[in-house]
Amino acid sequence: MPSTNQITLNAPLDMHLHLRDGEMLENIAKESARTFSAAIVMPNLVPPVSTKEEVTAYKTRIMNAVGSETFTPYMTLFFKPGYDKAFLASVKDDITAIKLYPAGITTNSEGGVSGFDVEELRPALDAMAELDIPLCVHGETNGFVMDREAEFVSIYEKLASAFPKLKIIMEHITTKASVDALDRFENLYATITIHHLLITLDDVAGGMLQPHLFCKPIAKRPEDREALLKMALAGHPKVMFGSDSAPHPKHAKEACGCAAGVFTAPIALQLLTELFEKNSAPLENLQAFVSGNAQKIYTIKVPQKTVILEKKAFHVPADYKGVVPMYAGETLAYSIKEVRHG
Ligand code: NCD
Ligand code: ZN
8 A cells, every 4th residue: 555645445244253241232232233344243242242132132232332334233142052053043033153162261251162173063063054155263272372272273173174164264273283274274364453463462461461452362462463474564464454443441450460452443533544554565465454354254234334544633632431442642654534335
């Protein structure tokens, strides 16, 4: 992308988003809905979203919080091995994907999967493949924190070969090992966050500890970041933007026992634009990364929205209703100039 004063993005999509519930949902939903056309909404509430009633009621609460913005929340269920075909068929039209968490690996994932026994998972995953419901996976083992994702690659491979018709999305990948796995299996795809394209572990813990950059999976090594960056800047058809914007109240982040999650929803498009420009990547690759690839992978129709960004300093607020964003107090190169609906 050449240095430019203005760029236009069509129907930006956030394919991995935490909108929370209650007061937090009310406070932050518009920060995504203002600029994104749609988002895949994570189900890790307390308790997790795992019934048809819960998913439809949660969607209604999101729509209420979004107000008059043009925004579609693509709903997900929290994967349970006990889901059977009749249940999945009954809920298919209410959801866009199902999210699998290994038990206890991240925020509110206690009821997730342990063991990854293919035969135990077969009835649910066969039914999902048949019904064409994608499986989104938080791919981390409970090993050493820097190795968790790389160790999980063998589980991705096991699942991808046991269920060749199932679309498997490796969520928020952070390592070269995951990037390499994408090429080995036709049915593996991935989301990448903006923070993992920008930071390494050095930014989190190399100097004074930065709680607002602490998330799961933890940011990795420079060579991992380079591998992610290469995929995103190329607009590689198997990768999609998913912010993993995960708001926590300031007191839960600036605490002894800091909650994992980086809040990027209100600055994601500005940061992506700056990143693509800095690396001289073509605008069409950014368009593919933030929308086109996801539309093809998920075979979704998205609400029209046109976002115009201009090269004008944007001062990131210190907080959004008590949630501290990434780069709070700093200045970004691009601002949102205009959002057109339709
Ligand atoms: C997420 C959250 O807070 O819900 N946290 C995070 O660090 N990314 C959960 C998740 O996606 O792992
Ligand atoms: Zn997440």
